[in-house]
Amino acid sequence: MEKGIYTSGYGAKESLYVRTGSWITAVPEDAEVLAKVADDDDFFIAGLWPGHGKAKGKTLAFTTIYNEQPFTLFANDLTFRAHTQHSFRLLANCFFLASIYDKK
Structure with missing residues (x-):
C-alpha cells in the first residue's frame, strides 16, 4: 500500500484478495496511487x-x-463474498473521504 489518508490503517505490505486478476494499465498524472501489486x-x-x-x-x-x-x-x-477482511477499510476510507470532500 502507498502511504496516505486513503490507505490509513494499512502497512506498506498487505495481502489483498484479487478475484479478477485485473490491474490498471494507465493512471492519470494527477492521480494518487493507493495500491500496487508487489x-x-x-x-x-x-x-x-x-x-x-x-x-x-x-x-x-x-x-x-x-x-x-x-x-x-x-x-x-473489494466486496467479494467473505474475502473483504483486508479490503473493507480501503473501501470505507474512500466512501468517508468522498463524503467530506470540499470543492474549492
Whole structure:
C-alpha cells in the first residue's frame, strides 16, 4: 500500500484478495496511487491465476478528482463474498473521504 489518508490503517505490505486478476494499465498524472501489486517475484500467495507474473508491480487502485468530484478506481472487487477482511477499510476510507470532500 502507498502511504496516505486513503490507505490509513494499512502497512506498506498487505495481502489483498484479487478475484479478477485485473490491474490498471494507465493512471492519470494527477492521480494518487493507493495500491500496487508487489514487485517481489513471490508476491502471489495462493490460488489459480494463470499468468499472474504479468501483474507484478502493477497498479490496483488510484484516486483522483474527475469533473470536480472524488473518483477512486479499483481493479479488483473489494466486496467479494467473505474475502473483504483486508479490503473493507480501503473501501470505507474512500466512501468517508468522498463524503467530506470540499470543492474549492
